[in-house]
Amino acid sequence: MIDYKAIESKWQKAWADAKIFEGEISNKKQYMVTAAFPYVNGPQHIGHLRTYGTADVLARYKRMHGLNVLYPMAFHATGTPVLAFAKRIRNGDEELKKELRMFHIPDEEIAKMTDPLYIANYFVGEIEKGMHLAGYSIDWRRKFVSIDANFSKLIEWQFDILNKKGYLIKGKHAVGWCPNENNAVGMHDTKHDVEPEIETETAVKFKVDGEDAYLICATYRPETISGVTNLFVNQDSRYALCRIAGQEGKYYVSKGSIQTLLFQMQIDEEREVHGNDLLAKKCINPVTKAVIPVLPGFSVKDDVGTGLVMSVPAHAPFDYAAIEKLEMEGYDTSSIVPIKVLSMPPGKIGGDIPALEYIKMAGALSYDENALEEATKLEYKDEFHFGIMDVEGFRGMKVADAKEKIKGDLIKSGDAIEIYELANESQVYCRCGSKVVVKMVDGQWFINYGDAGWKKLAKEVLSGANVLPEKSRSAFLSALDWINLRAAERAQGLGTRFPYEKSHIIESLSDSTIYMSFYTISNLIRDVDPEKLTGEFFDYVMLGRGDAESVSKSTGVDFGVVRKCRDSFSYWYTNTSRHSAPELIFNHLTMYMFNHAAIFSKDSWPKQIVVNGTVLSEGEKMSKSLGNIVPLTDGLEKYGVDPLRFTVVAGADLFSDSEFSDKAVNGVKERFEYLFEVTGKLEKLEAKELTHMDYWLYSKLNRKIRDVTGAMEKLELRNASTNLLYSTVIELKRYFARGGSNAITVRDYLSGITLMMQPIAPHISEELWHRLGNDTFSSTEKWPSADISMISEKAEEGEEILDSVIADAKQIIGLMEKKGEKKARSIRIIVAEDWKRDLQGAMAREKDMKKAIESLPDNLKEKGAKYAALLSKHMNELKEVPMVQEEEFLLLSESTVFLEENIGAKVEVEKEGESKSQRAGRAMPLKPSMDVS
């Protein structure tokens, strides 16, 4: 049994002592690998191995190619999660405590986690510990946290540049808002972690006939405005006549809705009105100018929208049904005639009153709200997709387009305003318990990723970078196009103060777009007073502006430090690979490219971006709520580091999820054991002359080196790992089973495998390397290179022929035994004549049976014609035969022992021409005939 613990600590200590992972400037070519820095609101689970492990594999792989590799690590603590965390602990949140206990965090530690900084520090320690255990080749001297004071100076410098370039703008923005806490709420501020979904609605103004006031109705379907036949009001609710800032005239709005609308606009109530009082009024449709009545509605909620609803009976099942119901209750609805505003293509639901058709379909004949809801959804969806406008001015236009156009027109003419509403199915609550509303934030700073010139630059960054896997490039392209305004600051959270609104904090994804550059200097300025790290300092270090001497003088930073920082930055930040998760393509990674485009010169732009998938546990997503999370340290302890790395990091290709299970890890472990076993057996073997099997094993080795190298270049780790581990074991077993026993061959083979395993399974690799008699680190050895001349198709094909001969023989014997015949004693294997090989070759070349037969000597033409007819069935698939009869004969006769062992009968090998067997004629090249007796 392999003692993983012993091996891990032995080599981790040896690496640390030898400082082989500390990146120092040298004359070697440099390479820098950075992975998204971990957020410090919890320890890591084995899923995190995916990103950091993959980055480590790349770092180690590149190191073995003679590059001077730097793999640094830092921690992310910016933003609100840590604050929210502390608050939840203060409030005694049991759910969170339960999660923490899953990670074996002692209760006395949890009790201390009421202080955000304590939390951050605690998890920085925990995560770092796990990363050490995982054997990452990280240069820990460069570690920092995103709330460190000197890091903030870099971010201030960054925002200064963005501002100078005009990429920062100020504007309005709708956000989910907690009126109680007076703060924006995102997903993790809400109960049950729901994302507040904000949708825009059009609030259309209907002038009251003969009064200087409007009824204002919110709608998702402004395109149906010409079909409005009346308005609905909740006759039991209270309304108010009010003024809306920036809008002319007075408006009737329900009291309930005012409370939420207040967060979006300034509303001043003048007097209260009862819903009943509105029924007497008549209104004017702003588009058709028709005078329409106000009727009592049955489903009008006074806290949704404006508490007033416009009625489009032709296209809204609710409205149609309400009018029918009114009629039944004795109202005079004779003046209300549904007006159709759009038509549907043939084959879709249509008719003169489409809403009625949908009502019938949904079975909503009585006023059944659920069924009407269903009908509404269906009709809305169908008409949005397939509907064609049928009203003056928009005739022929698609509904989807007309909606935007009409809405725009109405707003422009002052007949409508835009309001916002939460679109979630059920009410969203803040963790504090109050209802979440939509608030218009005025004076919000944005980063304008919509800037055309900037977008163009960012695209240049992308096209200059290698993307792995390459197929995710299309996602990046659309992300670059799509990204537009992004909030740059918020009121709460840890982090760097926003320079133009000092009470605010820079938004936490925006402060982590260029932090990788900080690694190049973080260890050099650890003791420098942050106040000295001015814009001038960074201008010089990162952009090369000015000179060290004057920068040193004016900033007060030591001249040597300034110089070193500049040297370090310009050395390291030129050849970088960035690792992250796919869900970050549409934010972090895209912003990363934009910010590099804005700030750095082309030399410092990203050279490679790697995106990798997540890890599934027994087929399920790992999540704290499912309780199926395996804490990283637990996993490393339980399975051993390298088995876990092999399974999780190399268990799937980039981008797809890797499957984690006990079985998978055990499979890896068994094969590691086998490699150790063979290594131990090595000393019993002797060096001797090379045989067919040695050539075969060398062929396999070199093919493997070639294939694994190709796979590693594209970080196709699954491909590399199966090739390295699974097929290796199969090959070694075959080598020994076929009598291979050459110490030199086996040592060469194992050495190659051991070195190639180094990036994925570094501890195992070091140990094997050591046991193979080396006293260097495999970590710093050269990656093996394939000797293509050693790849022998013939040697490999030979083994395949043997396998197929064995399989055929066994099949024949099996069939015979099934028929009740006696057990086979001996078997004659008859090798096809050369003319068959020639004929097949000729047919493969000529693709013409006649010509091929012509090429045979006369005495063989008759036999040849029959054989050719057989071959001609697969004319297009024929290939030349790589072996002549003599070679095939030798191969088989030299392998009779192996054949006999596997077939379980005595074996004789004959040539077709010399065989007396009746079955001799059936021999085909590489598919010998057999005669069993």
Next chain:
RNA sequence: GCAGGGGUGGCAGAGCCUGGCCAAAUGCGACGGGCUUAGGACCCGUUUCCAUAGUGGAUGCGAGAGUUCAAAUCUCUCCCCCUGCACCA
């Protein structure tokens, strides 16, 4: 809805770009056999159907259509699944 990625054998998962050597790698599972006191491990075989002293045939890679001598692979249409959609890391 928009954007991106997918749908392959009992399962997981390659192959698809660059069509033929693909009834489809590899791993797991299941079944039969060997080994063993027994289990585990290990080894051998089977695992779409039919045929069979073997090398064959049929069906087949979400559904349908097409291109081609030839399609899991290329084209089109449709269906389904996953992920992201913003101020949140």
